[in-house]
Amino acid sequence: MKIYIDENVPYGKDFFESFGEIITFSGRNVTPEQVKDADILLVRSITKVDQTLLSLNENIKFVGTATIGTDHIDLDYLTKRNIAFSSAPGCNKISVGEYVLSALLVLAESKQFELINKTVAIVGAGNTGSAVYQCLTGLGVRCKLYDPPLQASGDSREFCNFSEVLQSDIISLHVPKTMKGPFKTFHLFDETVLQQLSPQQILVNACRGEVIDNQALLKLAREHKTPTLVLDVWENEPNIEKALLPFVALATPHIAGYSLDGRVRGTEMLYQALSKHLKNEAILNSTDFMVKAKISQTDIQSPLTSELLKSLVHLIYDVRRDDALFRSKVNQINGFDQMRKNYPERRELSTLSLNFTDPTHQNSQTINLNKIGFTVKNK
Numbered sequence: 415m416k417i418y419i420d421e422n423v424p425y426g427k428d429f430f431e432s433f434g435e436i437i438t439f440s441g442r443n444v445t446p447e448q449v450k451d452a453d454i455l456l457v458r459s460i461t462k463v464d465q466t467l468l469s470l471n472e473n474i475k476f477v478g479t480a481t482i483g484t485d486h487i488d489l490d491y492l493t494k495r496n497i498a499f500s501s502a503p504g505c506n507k508i509s510v511g512e513y514v515l516s517a518l519l520v521l522a523e524s525k526q527f528e529l530i531n532k533t534v535a536i537v538g539a540g541n542t543g544s545a546v547y548q549c550l551t552g553l554g555v556r557c558k559l560y561d562p563p564l565q566a567s568g569d570s571r572e573f574c575n576f577s578e579v580l581q582s583d584i585i586s587l588h589v590p591k592t593m594k595g596p597f598k599t600f601h602l603f604d605e606t607v608l609q610q611l612s613p614q615q616i617l618v619n620a621c622r623g624e625v626i627d628n629q630a631l632l633k634l635a636r637e638h639k640t641p642t643l644v645l646d647v648w649e650n651e652p653n654i655e656k657a658l659l660p661f662v663a664l665a666t667p668h669i670a671g672y673s674l675d676g677r678v679r680g681t682e683m684l685y686q687a688l689s690k691h692l693k694n695e696a697i698l699n700s701t702d703f704m705v706k707a708k709i710s711q712t713d714i715q716s717p718l719t720s721e722l723l724k725s726l727v728h729l730i731y732d733v734r735r736d737d738a739l740f741r742s743k744v745n746q747i748n749g750f751d752q753m754r755k756n757y758p759e760r761r762e763l764s765t766l767s768l769n770f771t772d773p774t775h776q777n778s779q780t781i782n783l784n785k786i787g788f789t790v791k792n793k
C-alpha cells in the first residue's frame with residue numbers, strides 16, 4: 415500500500431510506516447502526476463484535494479487531513495468516488511485558545527488596559543471558540559458567544575446577536591470558511607460590517623483569512639478607521655496583501671494552531687481514523703514519540719496576580735516572537751511558508767507544572783489556572 419504524506423505532518427513516518435510504503439511530498443505544489451498511485455493521501459490545509467488533484471488516480475481509498483479546517487477538501491467529490499475521509503476536529507483548539515490569550519495579554523500591556531474590564535465576543539462557538547472561552551473565562555474575562563447554527567441546533571449555552579458582537583470591546587473569529595448557505599462566512603466581516611467597528615475595539619482573526627474582506631480592511635486601515643488588529647490568517651495565503659502589515663498590531667503566518675502538541679494530535683487522530691478504516695488495532699499514540707517540553711515545571715513563591723499570570727503564559731508562548739519572525743521573513747522568497755515549515759517549537763500551557771510552595775498563594779477570586787490550561791501542583 416502506498417501512503418502519500420505531506421512532509422509537514424509531524425511524526426508521519428512513525429505513525430504510518432506499519433501500513434505500507436511512505437512517500438512524502440510538498441503540500442503547496444503537489445501535482446496529480448505525483449499522487450497518481452497513492453492508496454492513502456494525508457494532507458494539511460495547503461493542499462487542495464479535488465477532482466483535479468485526483469484525476470490520474472484510480473486506486474485511492476482514503477484521504478485524511480491532519481487539520482481542523484476542511485475547506486481545502488472537495489467532500490462532495492470524495493463521496494461521489496466513494497473515497498473515505500477523515501479530518502482532525504479539535505486537534506489544535508487548545509493552541510488557538512492560547513494564541514488568543516497571549517495576544518490579548520500583550521495588547522493589554524502595550525495599550526495599558528485591564529483585560530478583566532473588557533467584553534470579548536467569540537464568533538463561532540465550536541472547538542476553537544470554546545477553547546478561547548475557556549482560557550479567557552479562566553482569567554475572569556466576560557465572554558459572549560455568537561453562533562447561530564449551534565443556537566438553532568439547541569445548544570444550551572447563552573448566545574448573543576450580531577449587533578452585540580459588533581459592540582463588544584474585543585471580537586475573536588472562530589468560524590469555518592464557507593462560501594454558501596444561510597450561515598456563509600465568506601466576507602462575514604465585509605466593508606459594511608467593518609465600518610461599524612471603531613479604533614477602540616480589537617479584532618482577532620485566527621480562523622480563515624477569507625472571513626474578513628482584506629481589501630476593505632486595508633482601505634479602512636488607510637483611513638485609520640479599523641480596530642486594533644490581530645491577524646493570524648489572511649486572504650490568498652501565502653501571497654497575502656503585505657500592505658496590510660503596518661496596520662496590524664500582531665501579525666503571524668497562520669500558526670495559531672501550531673503548538674507541537676496540537677500538530678501531533680492531528681497526526682494521531684488520522685492514525686486512529688485510518689486504523690479504524692482498515693480494521694487494524696491502533697496501538698501507537700503520540701506519547702510514544704513526543705519530545706519533553708524544554709521547561710516542564712516551575713516553583714511559584716508569591717501570590718497569584720494578573721502580572722504573574724501574564725509572565726507564566728508568556729514563559730510558554732509569547733506571540734510577539736512569531737510576530738517579529740514573520741515581519742522579518744515575509745519579504746523573503748516563500749517567507750510565509752518557510753516560517754510555517756521551520757516553526758520553532760511551541761508547547762501547550764499544560765506542559766508546565768506550577769508548584770506553589772504555599773498552597774494559599776494559588777487562591778484568586780478571578781484567575782483559575784487549571785481552567786486556563788496549566789497543570790497545578792502543591793509542594
Ligand SMILES: NC(=O)c1ccc[n+]([C@@H]2O[C@H](COP(=O)([O-])OP(=O)(O)OC[C@H]3O[C@@H](n4cnc5c(N)ncnc54)[C@H](O)[C@@H]3O)[C@@H](O)[C@H]2O)c1
Binds near residue numbers: 484562589672
Ligand atoms: N489559525 C489556525 O491555526 C486555525 C487552527 C484551527 C482551526 N482554524 C480554523 O478555525 C475554524 C473553526 O475551527 P473549530 O475547531 O472551532 O471548528 P468547529 O466546527 O468546531 O466550530 C465552528 C463553529 O462555527 C459556527 N459557525 C458556522 N458558521 C457561522 C456563522 N456564520 N456565524 C457564527 N458561527 C458560525 C459553527 O456552528 C461551529 O459551531 C476551522 O474551520 C479552521 O478553518 C484555524
Ligand SMILES: O=C(O)[C@H](O)[C@H](O)COP(=O)(O)O
Binds near residue numbers: 459460481482670672
Ligand atoms: O485548520 C487547521 O487545523 C489549522 O488551520 C491548521 O493549523 C493549519 O495548518 P496547516 O495545515 O496549514 O499546516
